[in-house]
Amino acid sequence: MALSYKYWDDCVDPRDLEALWLDPDVSTEWLDVGETRGRKVHLSRDPDGEPYLTQIEMKAVAAIVVSRHFDSQIDLEMICAISEIESDRQPLAEQYDKKAKDTTLGIMQLLPKTADWLVRELGYRTYEVEGNPILLFRPFINVYLGAAYLKWLSNYDGKERSEEFVVRAYKGGPKKAAHKSTLEYWKRYLSVKESLPFRKSLYDGPYPNDASGSGAPVSVIKGVNHTFWDSRASPEDMDEMWNHPDVLKEWSKCGEIRGKVLFSHDKEKRPYLSRVEVKAVAEIILSKHFSTRQVKSTILCALAEIVSMRFVNGVGARTGIMGIDYPTAMWLYRDLGYKAYRVEAVDDLTKPFISMYFGAAYLAWLSEYEGRQRTPQFIVQAYLAGPKNVNLQETGHHWLNFEKAVTYYEPKKKEDGGCSIL
Structure with a gap:
């Protein structure tokens, strides 16, 4: 292999190197080993002369990637343990996969076709690796796509999956997650994870701001950087927010200024929308793009409450405040013609207006699923669990949670206790 790295500077961009120094x-x-800030940083080398990341460096790369792109929702220990097993933390590692008839690359040992699929189909476009597999030898890029694959496995086939399923599926594919061929891998993973020297320790930031506007979520940032509305909404949408009387009142009371409006943050410094903001976004989206569908803003708000707890980046495998994933958004855009907002990457769905728009579009489609007018119970359950997983024989916990969430936005219930969506 002609590719060779001597310095960290050879395989990361300046922003990532700065994040490591921080x-x-x-x-x-x-x-301690004589490196100097402002000069090239040497990569460690094994007895064979191959570059590798120390465990401290590996942990830091994983922490930066997960906090920056996945809102700290992926287990750092999982990434670090898998990197130990797959490559011994060697960025230039290669191994021929007989089953796939292709070569796995880099720290997380990804197949180039898997990386291309993650970019093309799931929208992980922070790094354009499609058709350029040599980029998978770069630590931040490889870990980013490895983490994306782990996130996809964690919600495989629309079901929340266990750690054992995710790890064994990473080794053998989802269909081999319960097969005896991946059992030894799981056992080794547990042993490696238990032996990690930094087990249960947490990175305590801070990371530099992302100039692209997608930013490092503030869940790991202690009072230094924050996430702003203005980086997640167009100027036109921000004008609509400022013109909304309830938002104007709330933002003015909090001392916000035009051009630099902060999201609210929880105790872990994760950005979220207030209920006033959620309702305003829903009302703006519906009035501009769904006025003929008569969808209630309170319904979208209640779904946001359940799906994401109003967190800007979403919760778990669900992206954004409405939990719409990239393939669904692209299907709504390309096939059903919902083109008021363009989705070029999965990060776009962490923008509240875009997430709300495609959430409303999906709700509208479900309301006439298979050409039939659907009941509120069906629509809510289908939104949360998929239209093929609806069980109307029993009310179900989804509907009960939804009814409770609606009360936050419609304090006065109708006498019959019912809820109408359309």
């Missing part, structure tokens, strides 16, 4: 454990480790 990790206190990494900077201590580097300074």
Whole structure:
């Protein structure tokens, strides 16, 4: 293989190198071995001369990637343990996969076709690796796509999956997650994970801002950087928000100024929308794009409450405030003609107006699923679990949670206790 890395600077961009220097454990480790900030940083080498990441460096790369792109929703220990097993943390590792008839690459040992699929079908476009597999030898790129694959496996086939399923599926594919061929891999994973020297320790930031506007979520940032509305909404949508009387009142009371409106943040510093903001976004989207469908804003708000707890980046495998994934958004855009907002990457769905727009579009489609006018119970259950998983023989916990969430936006219930959506 002609490719060779001698320095960290050969395989990361300046922003990522700066993020590594800001990790206190990494900077201590580097300074202790004579590295100097502002000069090239040497990669460690094994007895065969192959470059590798130390465990401290591996942990930092995983922490930066997960916090920046996945709102800290993926287990760092899982990424680090898998990197130990797959490559011994060697960025230039290669191994021929007889079953796939292709070569796995990099720290997380990804197949190029898997990386291309993650970019093309699931919208992980932060790094354009499609058709350029050599980029998979770069640590941040490889870990980013490895984490994306783990996230997809965690909600495979629309079901929340266990750690064992995810790890064994990473090794053998989803169909081999319960097969004896992946059992030894799971056992080894548990052993490696248990032996990680930093087990249960947490990265304590801060990371530099992302100039692209997608930003590092503030869940790992201690009072330094915050997530702003203005980086997640167009100027036109921000004008609509400022013109909304309830939003204007709330933002003015909080001292917000045009051009730099902060999201609210929870105690873990994760950005979220207030209920006033959620309702305003829903009302704006519906009035501009769904006025003929008569969808209630309170319904969208209640779904946001259940799906994401109003967190800007979403919760778990669900992206954004409405939990719409990239394939669904692209299907609504391409096949059903919902083109008021363009989705070019999965990160676009962490923008509240875009997420709400495609959430409303999906709700409208479900209301006439298979050419039939559907009941509110069907629509809600289908939105949350998929139209093929609706069970109207019993009310179901989804509907009960939904009815409760509606009360946050419609305090006064109708006398019959019913709820109409359309």
